[in-house]
Amino acid sequence: GQNIDQPTEMTATEGAIVQINCTYQTSGFNGLFWYQQHAGEAPTFLSYNVLDGLEEKGRFSSFLSRSKGYSYLLLKELQMKDSASYLCAVSDSNYQLIWGAGTKLIIKP
């Protein structure tokens, strides 16, 4: 079967760094996505990895290891506005996204 696993909830302090992990088992792989979703809003695109390695985009970075079926999203210099759910999704052999349940990130001052 297809499965995406990520922690349900994480807590971090403003100004700190947090890493959100995602492991996956899917039929085929055409890339891994991270989305951010604030409460009551739609998911918005953060990052896309299709090759192994680290992709950096400002305060956010995303890493992929295809051989390990593993990715992480790294958030630096945390701000209160980063409080949101972070969704990991894998594009399968049919280019459909398989979604994890999301990680709720709570930022404390």
Next chain:
Amino acid sequence: IAGITQAPTSQILAAGRRMTLRCTQDMRHNAMYWYRQDLGLGLRLIHYSNTAGTTGKGEVPDGYSVSRANTDDFPLTLASAVPSQTSVYFCASSDSTSGGYTFGSGTRLTVV
């Protein structure tokens, strides 16, 4: 219109009533999707359409139907609503060349 528009934003519906959730995109994306999102369960695919004129069933299709008469519109119909269909519904589209999804702002549906 810029991106994906969903209507209505929210709705309270009596059980047994028929309801159509509207979704329109102006990006000329081939693929469109309907998801429901419930607390603790994440996004679950209801139906999808890879191109105009074709549709397919997702993970939780029972009680829902869709049509794709043209590229822009992808309505979702609940033939006879039940309380378990209370949820937030998101429409999304994708350009198959990039794979990433663009989401509408969602419809919050309560069936009573």
